[in-house]
Amino acid sequence: MMMDLPLVVGVDGSDGSLPAIDWAVDEAARHGLPLRLVHGSLWERYENLTPKAGPGRPAAQVMADHIVASAAERAGRRNPDVKVSTDVHLADAADALLHEGNNATALITGSRGRGALRGLLLGSVGLAVSARAHCPVIVVRGDPAGLAGTHERILLGAGEPDTTEEAARFAFREAEARGCVLDVVRTWRRPAYRTTGPDTLAETPGRDHAEEAGTELDALVRDAVADHPGVRVRRATVEGPAREVLVHRSAAADLVIVGARRRQGHFGLQFGRVAHTLLHHAQCPVAVVPQRV
Numbered sequence: 001m002m003m004d005l006p007l008v009v010g011v012d013g014s015d016g017s018l019p020a021i022d023w024a025v026d027e028a029a030r031h032g033l034p035l036r037l038v039h040g041s042l043w044e045r046y047e048n049l050t051p052k053a054g055p056g057r058p059a060a061q062v063m064a065d066h067i068v069a070s071a072a073e074r075a076g077r078r079n080p081d082v083k084v085s086t087d088v089h090l091a092d093a094a095d096a097l098l099h100e101g102n103n104a105t106a107l108i109t110g111s112r113g114r115g116a117l118r119g120l121l122l123g124s125v126g127l128a129v130s131a132r133a134h135c136p137v138i139v140v141r142g143d144p145a146g147l148a149g150t151h152e153r154i155l156l157g158a159g160e161p162d163t164t165e166e167a168a169r170f171a172f173r174e175a176e177a178r179g180c181v182l183d184v185v186r187t188w189r190r191p192a193y194r195t196t197g198p199d200t201l202a203e204t205p206g207r208d209h210a211e212e213a214g215t216e217l218d219a220l221v222r223d224a225v226a227d228h229p230g231v232r233v234r235r236a237t238v239e240g241p242a243r244e245v246l247v248h249r250s251a252a253a254d255l256v257i258v259g260a261r262r263r264q265g266h267f268g269l270q271f272g273r274v275a276h277t278l279l280h281h282a283q284c285p286v287a288v289v290p291q292r293v
Helices: 017-031 059-078 091-104 124-132 144-148 161-178 206-225 242-252 271-283
Strands: 008-009 035-039 051-054 085-087 106-110 137-140 153-157 181-188 192-197 199-201 231-239 253-261 288-293
Touching: 008 017, 008 137, 017 059, 017 106, 017 161, 035 059, 035 091, 035 181, 059 085, 085 091, 091 106, 091 124, 106 124, 106 199, 124 271, 137 231, 137 271, 153 161, 153 242, 161 181, 161 206, 161 253, 161 288, 181 206, 206 231, 242 253, 242 271, 253 271, 271 288
Parallel strands: 008 035, 008 106, 035 085, 106 137, 153 181, 153 253, 181 231, 253 288
Antiparallel strands: 137 288, 192 199
16 A cells, blocks of 8 residues: 555445445555545536525535535544545546545445446446546445455456556555455466367367466566565466456455556546456455556
8 A cells, every 4th residue: 555645435425335434444444544535526516506505505515515524424433543534526426536546545435326327236436436547446345244354365366467466566465454365366268279280279288278377377476475475375276267256256255356457548448357247246345456558
């Protein structure tokens, strides 16, 4: 974690944001970081359309202030030793968080918000922030055991080098702060055939691919292992689609971490199918850690 920069939590007054606040308070205490509670509101746009709640105060502004105040009160009850600040941005919720992410250790959101499409597995704000932020984004979701951190296990999906380096550093720091085991998983797929000569095909031994995956996994985490020698690491190479393997293993983890590429000048959603699947289906909180390309 980058010291002194806060953990920033998006709050909107919904039930889905409450677990995110609690999780973020615990995370801030774990790393000795301040906590910043942020609400994005466009109340100023509708100032002339909403009733006044008092002299010069539209009802929507009062609601926005109430949301962050209530969130701060909840955070203080959770852990009074965590330093908490609040802010209301006159902006769309996703834009507010992306702006805050420029000076944050990480952004934290709930899995669902207040919008009309609350039945979706992941709200639009969480999806947009996870795919565009230039700092780590943690979407707080999952079953009670995963949210409570009772598994004492962190899961890192080891992808390609251009997406995994920053994610590995993040995962090792997290495991070190928690004093827990770090499971590092690299998946592999065996092609049905390989070329052995002109117009000749042969079956590909699975052992070769498993060994290659193991070698790649070791290379991906070598520097992080050297920097955090006290972290207990369990390496695994598994045959199968990465997204399915990681979703399955998330049931026994307190946090699953994957990397994502961030290309300069590219404004679309920037993460792969693995991260997208985990954000919708993981059974514990999900951290998407960007690496610029």
